[in-house]
Amino acid sequence: MQEPMIAMKGVSKWxxxxxxxxxxDLHVHTGxxxxxxxxxxxxxxxxxxxxxxxEEHQEGQIRVNGIDMNGDIRNIQRIxxxxxxxxxxxxxxxxxxxxxxxxxxxxxxxxxxxxxxEERAMRYLERVRIPQHAGKYPGQLSGGQKQxxxxxxxxxxxxxxxxxxxPTSALDPEMVKEVLDTMVQxxxxxxxxxxxxxxMGFARxxxxxxxxxxxxxxxxxxxxxxxxxxxxxxxxxxxxGQILA
Amino acid sequence: xxxxxxxxxxxxxxxxxxWTLALFFASALLAxxxxxxxxxxxxxxxxxxxxxAKTYIEIVRGTPLLVQLFFIYYxxxxxxxVMPGFPAxxxxxxxxxxxxxxxxxxxxxxxxxxxxxxxxRALGLTRIQRxxxxxxxxxxxxxxxxxxxxxxxxxxxxxxxxxxxxYELMRAGQMLAGATFRSLLVYSMxxxxxxxxxxVLSYVFRRIEKRLTVPGYWDGASEHNPITKI
Numbered sequence: 018m019q020e021p022m023i024a025m026k027g028v029s030k031w032x033x034x035x036x037x038x039x040x041x042d043l044h045v046h047t048g049x050x051x052x053x054x055x056x057x058x059x060x061x062x063x064x065x066x067x068x069x070x071x072e073e074h075q076e077g078q079i080r081v082n083g084i085d086m087n088g089d090i091r092n093i094q095r096i097x098x099x100x101x102x103x104x105x106x107x108x109x110x111x112x113x114x115x116x117x118x119x120x121x122x123x124x125x126x127x128x129x130x131x132x133x134x135e136e137r138a139m140r141y142l143e144r145v146r147i148p149q150h151a152g153k154y155p156g157q158l159s160g161g162q163k164q165x166x167x168x169x170x171x172x173x174x175x176x177x178x179x180x181x182x183x184p185t186s187a188l189d190p191e192m193v194k195e196v197l198d199t200m201v202q203x204x205x206x207x208x209x210x211x212x213x214x215x216x217m218g219f220a221r222x223x224x225x226x227x228x229x230x231x232x233x234x235x236x237x238x239x240x241x242x243x244x245x246x247x248x249x250x251x252x253x254x255x256x257x258g259q260i261l262a
Numbered sequence: 263x264x265x266x267x268x269x270x271x272x273x274x275x276x277x278x279x280x281w282t283l284a285l286f287f288a289s290a291l292l293a294x295x296x297x298x299x300x301x302x303x304x305x306x307x308x309x310x311x312x313x314x315a316k317t318y319i320e321i322v323r324g325t326p327l328l329v330q331l332f333f334i335y336y337x338x339x340x341x342x343x344v345m346p347g348f349p350a351x352x353x354x355x356x357x358x359x360x361x362x363x364x365x366x367x368x369x370x371x372x373x374x375x376x377x378x379x380x381x382x383r384a385l386g387l388t389r390i391q392r393x394x395x396x397x398x399x400x401x402x403x404x405x406x407x408x409x410x411x412x413x414x415x416x417x418x419x420x421x422x423x424x425x426x427x428x429y430e431l432m433r434a435g436q437m438l439a440g441a442t443f444r445s446l447l448v449y450s451m452x453x454x455x456x457x458x459x460x461x462v463l464s465y466v467f468r469r470i471e472k473r474l475t476v477p478g479y480w481d482g483a484s485e486h487n488p489i490t491k492i
Contacts (some may be wrong), residue, residue, distance in 0.1 A: 171384075
């Protein structure tokens with residue numbers, strides 16, 4: 018059988034004395050859409066931030082696309098070029114236009130010529146349906162537009178996996194849909210995705226599997242319909258009770 | 263007083279002003295380099311580098327520029343380090359302003375949102391690319407008004423090196439006043455020339471600041487302006 022795109026085995030992490038992750042095992046297969054959910058402080062964000070080394074784990078093994086995540090800077094760079102990430106607060110570069118936000122890494126990391134980089138960037142800005150804003154600065158865009166630029170910026174690098182860290186949590190309600198639509202479209206295109214999100218509709222529509230975390234541990238895993246319909250553990254039931262209330 | 267008198271006075275003063283400009287540009291350039299290096303040392307992962315940078319900054323900021331200049335020009339020769347006035351002046355100004363700029367740069371870098379570092383790491387930018395393309399351009403915009411202040415202060419502080427017998431505008435004024443006994447006139451002219459230089463510099467900084475402005479960010483007219491917003 019083919020090696021999973023992402024394999025975490027017995028991963029633990031501490032902040033000082035505080036153990037934030039406790040022996041997390043997680044596999045994501047190519048093309049799979051994994052939904053990570055759980056209460057605040059459960060370790061779900063930390064988990065996906067380990068997958069491109071925004072955080073370091075202290076115990077256990079992480080492999081992404083067959084590359085070992087260890088201290089080796091070359092491995093980290095290779096993994097980062099395979100993994101795109103979308104943040105809750107967009108983190109667009111405010112001094113660069115939407116187009117430049119998309120081309121900057123192509124130019125610097127992939128050493129692509131300007132013209133080619135701009136063509137590719139425009140292609141992805143079209144895919145997220147905002148080519149008309151290419152020349153604008155982030156400060157001139159709405160939250161939903163910013164997040165779509167951020168998605169295009171990640172896609173430009175043509176990653177094998179996309180990580181989403183609560184991509185709609187900082188958005189006004191009326192802008193959530195445009196971002197989710199973009200993500201649904203991406204999912205249908207076959208992208209491997211790991212999404213930290215509480216958007217149940219999205220999770221049900223595109224999620225292959227839901228992983229519920231609490232206190233730094235994976236508590237329950239299941240198909241979205243099963244998990245949301247009939248959670249097996251008391252902690253998951255309590256959590257769903259709170260967010261659906 | 264005639265126009266001719268003014269012209270004869272202006273001649274040594276403009277020669278002095280040329281040296282003032284030379285002092286300014288040399289020290290400004292070097293101070294930016296020193297400031298950047300010390301700032302990186304101050305923020306480095308090596309404890310001894312951080313400690314040295316901190317010590318340097320504290321000593322320089324805790325002692326008067328005048329004392330530093332005397333130390334370099336009159337003190338160091340006792341240790342066998344002798345240098346002419348001009349390089350001694352540039353060295354003193356560089357050491358002094360380098361310390362202030364290091365802290366200014368650090369403040370600028372630390373003002374850049376953590377998410378900017380994360381996004382550029384996630385995109386695979388190296389540390390140097392991240393600093394050069396993402397962090398520094400944003401830090402520069404934040405510190406720019408303060409940087410303009412330091413530039414003006416530096417122009418005026420070059421006058422202090424007159425005391426270590428460097429020939430520049432202030433020194434030229436002193437010599438002229440001594441020879442003519444027209445102190446009021448001479449120092450008015452000296453002051454006017456400093457004012458002119460500062461005005462030009464201030465204008466240049468305003469222009470650059472305008473060019474650095476990004477719509478929707480750091481633009482005085484925007485809704486982010488906490489002063490104009492009710």
